[in-house]
Amino acid sequence: MRTWKNILQQACPSVAFRANEPLAHHTTVGIGGPAELFCSISTKQDLTAVLQIAIQEKIPITILGWGANTLIADRGITGLVIKNTTNNLKILDQNLTPKDPEQLTARWQAATADTNMPQFQDLDYDEKSAEQVLVEIDSGAALPVLIQKLVRQGITGLQWFTKIPATLGGAVVNNIHGGTHYISEFVESVEVLDASGNKQTLRASQLEFDYDYSRFHHTDEYLLTLRLRLYRGDQERAQAIITKWSRQKQKQPPRSLGCVFQNITAKQQRELALPTPSIGYLVDQELGLAGTKVGDAEISKLHAAFIVNTGRATASEYLAVMRQIHQAVYIKYNVSLKPEIFFKGFTQEELAFLTPL
Ligand SMILES: Cc1cc2nc3c(=O)[nH]c(=O)nc-3n(C[C@H](O)[C@H](O)[C@H](O)COP(=O)(O)OP(=O)(O)OC[C@H]3O[C@@H](n4cnc5c(N)ncnc54)[C@H](O)[C@@H]3O)c2cc1C
Incomplete structure (x- = not known):
């Protein structure tokens, strides 16, 4: 049968392709639904070959590094997800x-x-x-x-x-x-x-x-x-x-995606007469939101620019916490925060709250 998996496997026999790989295993925050098709690639030759075949066959491609800055939807990702471990x-x-x-x-x-x-x-x-x-x-x-x-x-x-x-x-x-x-x-x-x-x-x-x-x-x-x-x-x-x-x-909680929003600009800081443009400061000191939780997704009490997975958080919970921060900052300061992370597998509607108003 001419499936994506068969096409790729035949063209690139040195790479193992798996269906329905849980992507939570491949992100630092431990969140992410399944990849329709997944492979881990350790040489530039294989990476080039797999990418070229996938492009030729019009298979949707997502390339993941350490998954330290990417929120993956609970429904997972359609097409091929490549975990890149090339290291020459x-x-x-x-x-x-x-x-x-x-x-x-x-x-x-x-x-x-x-x-x-x-x-x-x-x-x-x-x-x-x-x-x-x-x-x-x-x-x-x-x-x-x-x-x-x-x-x-x-x-x-x-x-x-x-x-x-x-x-x-x-x-x-x-x-x-x-x-x-x-x-x-x-x-x-x-x-x-x-x-x-x-x-x-x-x-x-x-x-x-x-x-x-x-x-x-x-x-x-x-x-x-x-x-x-x-x-x-x-x-x-x-x-x-x-x-x-x-x-x-070490102060930064590892089961996270780093800072989820960018700091405000120097101009916004001046206009709002804030002592710093730091988003962590805003969330913690100005809005008192550190520790806010939806399910197992929590604004870190150690570093309020980070949202951590304290157990079995889902992407929806993570996104709900992001929405709370975004809304609180917008209501208090009329500032639409820009996300500092990438989103994979979400619909436009799910991410609409991030569009500047
Ligand atoms: C605890 C913690 C601390 C952090 N501290 C910092 C910090 O001090 N400074 C800072 O800047 N960031 C920090 N971050 C954020 C994160 O580490 C960085 O953004 C980093 O660049 C993510 O790299 P990655 O390989 O995990 O990318 P991923 O999350 O895997 O991918 C990020 C994006 O790049 C794309 N991509 C990945 N590889 C390729 C490729 N080969 N070709 C094309 N596209 C590609 C992906 O498709 C995705 O869109 C921190 C994160 C955590 C969890």
């Missing part, structure tokens, strides 16, 4: 001359706005004069493992992203921030498979990086490998940051 690492060039530092979007304000986290001034330092190293890494590489692997070889730069649950691909899609740094600072170029199944190389300047944003929010492109420009830097200092940072990040 190549050092391409060790003696790059430093490039001119690019104009970076200031993260400082957003970073220091997080009143639940200690400040960063005592940790930050400038590595730009260090010799640079070009590395090519598969998009499924687990970021915490990658950071350690690189620092052990004296390659630094990514220490700022310690303890962030992510694959490198997921991290670049969302342009993660750690301390005062964005991951986009280190991206030289990426190799993607486009919506027609063709490989393309895109330079960093083409990726539309911004706060929690890149072009991958609006394109049907799949990241295969990424070239990062890192440093032959101070290994001891980087390791010290990893240790200190890990301790600080």
Whole structure:
């Protein structure tokens, strides 16, 4: 029979395809209905082949990294869900001359706005004069493992992203921030498979990086490998940051999806005369919502920008808590919060409350 599973299995015999895989097993928050068809892929060759066949056969594709920023509906996801665990690492060039530092979007304000986290001034330092190293890494590489692997070889730069649950691909899609740094600072170029199944190389300047944003929010492109420009830097200092940072990040509840809404803008903060744009501050100190619960989905009492799964929370419960925060902020401040997470498998109606009014 010509089913999606048979087509894919025949074309890519080295990959195991399973029907009805519960996706709660593949997200940090432990929420998510079944994938119609699921596979876990560990090599770039297999990832490319599976994506190309699925595109050719018009099978809907969802690519998941660590599932640390994705809320999956209780009804699950139609089509193929690929869990990306590709993790090859190549050092391409060790003696790059430093490039001119690019104009970076200031993260400082957003970073220091997080009143639940200690400040960063005592940790930050400038590595730009260090010799640079070009590395090519598969998009499924687990970021915490990658950071350690690189620092052990004296390659630094990514220490700022310690303890962030992510694959490198997921991290670049969302342009993660750690301390005062964005991951986009280190991206030289990426190799993607486009919506027609063709490989393309895109330079960093083409990726539309911004706060929690890149072009991958609006394109049907799949990241295969990424070239990062890192440093032959101070290994001891980087390791010290990893240790200190890990301790600080322990405050963040892991059975969550990170911050669910973006901080308000500096302009909104000024207009509302608030002491900080931090969404955690707003939810906790201004609205007193920390600890609010629907079923097993709860606004964290440790860090009110996070919603945690305290037991067997469903996606509907999680979304209901998001709706409460969104409504409370809108009623008190006339501000429509922007979500900082991705949604898969929901209907437009279910997410309509997030559309700016
Ligand atoms: C405890 C905790 C702490 C966190 N701390 C931080 C923090 O300090 N800073 C921060 O910025 N974020 C933080 N986050 C959020 C999260 O870690 C990041 O957003 C991270 O980028 C998610 O990566 P992922 O691989 O899990 O992506 P996923 O959730 O798996 O995917 C995110 C999106 O990217 C797409 N995607 C994934 N891989 C690819 C690919 N190869 N090609 C194309 N599209 C792809 C997915 O389809 C989805 O739309 C935290 C989350 C948690 C749970």
